Amino acid sequence: MIVIKGRGVVKGRAQGRALVSRSSLQGWSGIDRDGIIIQRGHPFEGQSMKEAVLVVFGGTGSTGWGSHLLEAKLAGCGPAAMIFPQMDSRTAAGAVVAGVPVVTDLESDPFRFIESGDWVTVDGDQGLIEIRKATSSSPDS
Amino acid sequence: MDSRLRLTDHEKRMLDGGLGRLKQRALEMIVGYAEILGAEDLVEVTKAHLFVGNFPYTRVVDSEDVDEIISRIYLNCSEEKLIFNELACYGETDARMCDPGRWAEMGVEEAEIDKERRMMDRLREAGMARTDTCCPYLVGFLPMPGEHYVCTESHAIPLMNSLFQGRANADSIELSVAAAICGRTARWGCHLDSGRLGTHVFRLETELSSRLEWDLLGYVVGQRQPARSIPVLSGPFGRPDLDRLRAMTASLTTTGGAEMVHLVGLTPEAPSLEAALGGSQPQADETITQEDLSAARAVFSREGRGTVEFISLGCPHYSLAQLKKVADFLKGRRVRPGVELNVWTVPAFREMALLSGWVQTIEQAGARVLAASCPLTSDKWPREAEGLAFDSSKQAHYLLSETRAPIYIGSMEDCLRTAVSGRWEGGR
Numbered sequence: 269m270i271v272i273k274g275r276g277v278v279k280g281r282a283q284g285r286a287l288v289s290r291s292s293l294q295g296w297s298g299i300d301r302d303g304i305i306i307q308r309g310h311p312f313e314g315q316s317m318k319e320a321v322l323v324v325f326g327g328t329g330s331t332g333w334g335s336h337l338l339e340a341k342l343a344g345c346g347p348a349a350m351i352f353p354q355m356d357s358r359t360a361a362g363a364v365v366a367g368v369p370v371v372t373d374l375e376s377d378p379f380r381f382i383e384s385g386d387w388v389t390v391d392g393d394q395g396l397i398e399i400r401k402a403t404s405s406s407p408d409s
Numbered sequence: 410m411d412s413r414l415r416l417t418d419h420e421k422r423m424l425d426g427g428l429g430r431l432k433q434r435a436l437e438m439i440v441g442y443a444e445i446l447g448a449e450d451l452v453e454v455t456k457a458h459l460f461v462g463n464f465p466y467t468r469v470v471d472s473e474d475v476d477e478i479i480s481r482i483y484l485n486c487s488e489e490k491l492i493f494n495e496l497a498c499y500g501e502t503d504a505r506m507c508d509p510g511r512w513a514e515m516g517v518e519e520a521e522i523d524k525e526r527r528m529m530d531r532l533r534e535a536g537m538a539r540t541d542t543c544c545p546y547l548v549g550f551l552p553m554p555g556e557h558y559v560c561t562e563s564h565a566i567p568l569m570n571s572l573f574q575g576r577a578n579a580d581s582i583e584l585s586v587a588a589a590i591c592g593r594t595a596r597w598g599c600h601l602d603s604g605r606l607g608t609h610v611f612r613l614e615t616e617l618s619s620r621l622e623w624d625l626l627g628y629v630v631g632q633r634q635p636a637r638s639i640p641v642l643s644g645p646f647g648r649p650d651l652d653r654l655r656a657m658t659a660s661l662t663t664t665g666g667a668e669m670v671h672l673v674g675l676t677p678e679a680p681s682l683e684a685a686l687g688g689s690q691p692q693a694d695e696t697i698t699q700e701d702l703s704a705a706r707a708v709f710s711r712e713g714r715g716t717v718e719f720i721s722l723g724c725p726h727y728s729l730a731q732l733k734k735v736a737d738f739l740k741g742r743r744v745r746p747g748v749e750l751n752v753w754t755v756p757a758f759r760e761m762a763l764l765s766g767w768v769q770t771i772e773q774a775g776a777r778v779l780a781a782s783c784p785l786t787s788d789k790w791p792r793e794a795e796g797l798a799f800d801s802s803k804q805a806h807y808l809l810s811e812t813r814a815p816i817y818i819g820s821m822e823d824c825l826r827t828a829v830s831g832r833w834e835g836g837r
Contacts, residue, residue, distance in 0.1 A: 277445040292636045292666070297785070297807035301469055306810045326636020328666045329807075331563045331579040332460065335482075338583070339466045342481065356637040357598055358666055360445040361581030364438055365485050370445070 270381050274374035276395035282369045283389040284348035288323040290379050295333030303345030321388040322347040327358030334362030349390035371397050414443050415450045431491050435590035442584050443595035452557040452596045457589035458545040460503035460561035460582050463525040465788045475527045483586045494534045497592030501538035503561050505781040515789045541781040542755040544726045559585040563662035570669045571676045576600045578668050599668050606687035607671045609634050613644025615699040620653045621820045625702040627657035628802045631665025641685040643673040659725050663803045709805045709818045710837035717796035717827050721784050723753030724801035736767035738825045744775035745831040756780040800824050
């Protein structure tokens with residue numbers, strides 16, 4: 269298991285499969301109510317963020333970025349937790365309204381260590397993320 | 410969480426509930442936001458432009474009770490119901506879910522407009538002005554240099570920060586509403602001198618000859634800049650008017666998220682490239698060529714002259730000068746039957762254009778002058794149309810996620826000629 273230390277900005281502890289992209293994600297016309305990523309051409313297009321640990325570089329597009337996370341959350345389709353290498357105003361506002369554990373300002377580049385499908389625990393209380401590689405161990409093992 | 414945040418006595422009293430639960434809740438949200446950003450204190454907000462209403466996404470709260478909807482969506486309450494009836498500063502509305510006067514012909518159901526009206530009653534009680542536009546700066550919302558404001562319209566933020574030297578971040582809808590209620594937001598990002606400096610340089614190697622090319626420039630820069638960066642553009646800009654600059658910030662904040670954009674020699678905090686960068690080295694220094702602009706345009710427009718059934722102009726909402734151009738073009742012409750041409754503007758401008766005779770000219774030609782909304786915000790547009798055309802890459806980009814119909818972009822004139830012929834006239 270790999271552990272990376274960072275700054276916990278929304279408290280709580282949650283885990284899920286990672287959804288990782290070095291690119292940023294748009295909220296408006298990017299995330300739909302069912303938590304499906306609909307942004308045309310995005311690496312996540314067609315995938316669901318429901319119960320996933322979202323790891324993206326930041327937020328782009330409409331200032332309503334967080335509103336679409338909130339919409340998915342209220343529909344029961346929001347992510348379990350989020351990891352950002354640094355906060356921007358869109359993702360910070362999204363973190364407030366999504367209310368799931370968020371860790372940022374990590375000591376190591378998360379994109380070097382986390383790949384989509386890895387099982388990741390986000391500990392917002394201690395500011396830690398724990399990564400179990402999808403290839404080496406399953407979440408149940 | 411280690412908080413560095415310092416609060417004034419007034420803010421502490423508000424946070425303790427001394428000024429009522431609504432302000433307390435709003436400040437709780439702002440404090441959370443400020444701590445996440447790592448801000449040291451808060452700034453006083455003097456004006457707020459807010460996207461509040463019965464929008465498609467707010468309907469996730471399945472309720473007829475507008476106070477419940479406002480509490481769960483805008484005030485982020487899980488159970489509690491608060492009455493939104495107070496603002497700490499001047500507040501006004503952003504765009505609406507439809508043209509309030511022409512909801513029926515837009516295909517809006519009576520129950521939805523009724524809920525919208527009840528929400529507007531609540532906003533009136535809070536003392537909000539009904540500007541109903543995405544373009545606050547066109548109707549008097551003009552921050553002075555150094556003034557701290559909040560705004561939910563993404564394209565207006567870099568415009569008002571860079572051109573007028575106002576100070577705001579892309580604070581989101583919910584945190585902007587909270588800031589307007591408690592009168593405070595996080596002192597971070599563009600509120601600080603250090604957060605306004607350019608980080609990425611884009612050197613334009615071609616002359617921009619049209620509003621469409623300014624729009625495409627914004628699209629390309631937004632695609633290339635990483636989150637939390639501030640682009641510095643240099644190049645042969647000529648003397649762009651406000652309509653060109655706002656077309657650029659609209660696309661810039663579609664593919665990217667800039668809160669400032671320096672144009673060397675044009676915007677006041679960029680008298681030179683060095684000044685825009687604050688004497689630091691840029692994190693990237695790239696060029697933008699005519700080929701880059703053409704590649705951005707090719708994301709949308711197809712080859713050839715396909716059938717177009719739906720055309721929407723006015724993203725961002727058209728200025729009076731743009732409405733006049735539309736009227737001049739359509740005078741004595743006729744929109745082809747079967748083609749829907751909508752021209753979106755600010756409600757106050759529709760009234761002025763009516764007094765000027767332009768609305769009559771445009772509507773006699775078979776088009777409509779609509780106010781307060783747009784296809785994207787209303788979600789009322791024909792997904793099954795044979796072809797859709799816009800003079801804005803912002804509309805085109807977002808709608809691309811929601812339809813497989815061909816989408817074209819071109820200039821206003823390209824779109825108007827298409828409305829008359831029914832086939833795409835803009836090339837690519």
